[in-house]
Amino acid sequence: MKIVEIGTGYTQIPAKIGAATEIVIENLLNGLNNNGIEHTLIDISYSNQVKNSDKFELSLTHYVNVPNWLNKIKDNGIIHIIRRIWYSIGVGLLLRKLYRNKLQTETYIHFHNQFNFFFAYLIAGRRLRKGKIRTIYTVHSPDWSNSKKIPKKLFFEKIAILKADVIISLTNIIKDRIKESVKINSCKIIVINNGVDLNKYHPIIQGDKQKQIINIGSVCKRKNQLETIVNIKEFLLKENYKFVFAGKIIDHKYFNEIVSYIHSQSLSEHVKYIGEVKPGSELNKLYNKSMLYISHSKQEALSLVVLECMAANTPVVLSENFETFVDFDSKIRNAVKIISNHNLINEINNLCNNVSYHKQYALKQMEVIQEFYTWDNIAKLMIKKLAQFKQTL
Structure with missing residues (x-):
């Protein structure tokens, strides 16, 4: 062959x-x-x-x-x-x-x-x-x-x-x-x-994770970064966290909507767009220093970013949107958090403030990737x- x-x-x-x-x-x-x-x-x-x-x-x-x-x-x-x-x-x-x-x-x-x-x-x-x-x-x-x-x-x-x-x-x-x-x-x-390429995406021995939540993907309505910001605003302000999102801007009108919302809600110190991040070691460092990855994406085939985060010791939280178009098999489904907006803040609080809970889910995710993906x-x-x-x- x-x-x-x-x-x-x-x-x-x-x-x-x-x-x-x-x-x-x-x-x-x-x-x-x-x-x-x-x-x-x-x-x-x-x-x-x-x-x-x-x-x-x-x-x-x-x-x-x-x-x-x-x-x-x-x-x-x-x-x-x-x-x-x-x-x-x-x-x-x-x-x-x-x-x-x-x-x-x-x-x-x-x-x-x-x-x-x-x-x-x-x-x-x-x-x-x-x-x-x-x-x-x-x-x-x-x-x-x-x-x-x-x-x-x-x-x-x-x-x-x-x-x-x-x-x-x-x-x-x-x-x-x-x-x-x-x-x-x-x-x-x-x-x-x-x-996932485990030579590129893996845990790095380093200091404590930073108080930041990440999202990686093209900036557009389909990826739905704005809904994530709206739903975690309360947590960002209360816990003094940052939401960092990266990716190519393919819908400038939508990006401007995000910027307008950030300014209107006084979130300039809590929400940062950092442009495109080079795949490999640079992206792996970003995964590793972040507390968790979150997405409200409206359309996906099968997200590479989700698998890369799992490999890099970064817990993944997905909105219920994902269930409508990504039929994760039971191995992935049991390792990531698929949460409604109603329960989102509680789950983020647990992952960011409970060290053993965070470690448990990060380890479960890595084991699934290493064995099957x-x-x-x-x-x-x-x-x-x-x-x-x-x-x-």
Whole structure:
């Protein structure tokens, strides 16, 4: 078996910014390598950019070059789409070149983005449908999680789901919604969770945690940072805590609403936005020095941040919103706190002010991650389920 991972064209792998899908691809490649599976990466590059292959030696990497001007111009909706399409066409041309001859090894081409799949399949579809080549498409979009109708922005993703040989869903809820919306054979959908790189996210031996609560994620209505601030305002003021949130601002109007609320409620000393935090050691330090992580997110696929916090000894508190779209298995569900707003302050008080209670939950979370959610285990599960899928053909 050989697996070819297709980078999305958003940023090079390994990612130097908070790019969740690129982080997943990087860690899957590491997991496949550790499980002895042959693997290749196809990734984006600009002609004036140093390629990351010297820092990422676990796999053979093919690069698709994209014009420099698409990297220099400040990213916006139009430029983002043009870059994605340009790269995706390049992926299609490369795949057509690489797989013109008959293969001896069962090869899975693994896509993670709807534009990549659509244009690559348009160009190289005949090559991708022959012999021992199979296509995989992972649904990372959270938009399937609470919608029975197909959003217009997922038009290409619907085509990817219909055409790919194997669909990977991060949760059973998203799997069920896809079956309802796209009407495909459920046998081709397999559920594989995300994992955690324990070399990057782990407890650090240091002093006491700071009096701060964190939230990591894109700043937008979907991530719902404002509701968190509203619901913990009383605690922040009474206990002199800070709420620190980080992530790329993708909805500036929403961010301005947050800023206005902070000023109107005299919370400037208690709520801080710190921009984007670099994945890895910098983010791990932030997790470790924080008392807990909290989220009222309205849409998720399966949050990497939740798993990373659990690995880093930081208790996770989630609102009941999560239950509507993330069907955590019993191992995760028993390790994190899923709380209604009515009981939120009491739970935060217990975790922040009761040392033994905090330690108990942090330890439970770490044990679950270490036993079940390393990327080696996730890659092993992927290999097993692909082998089972092959038997159904």
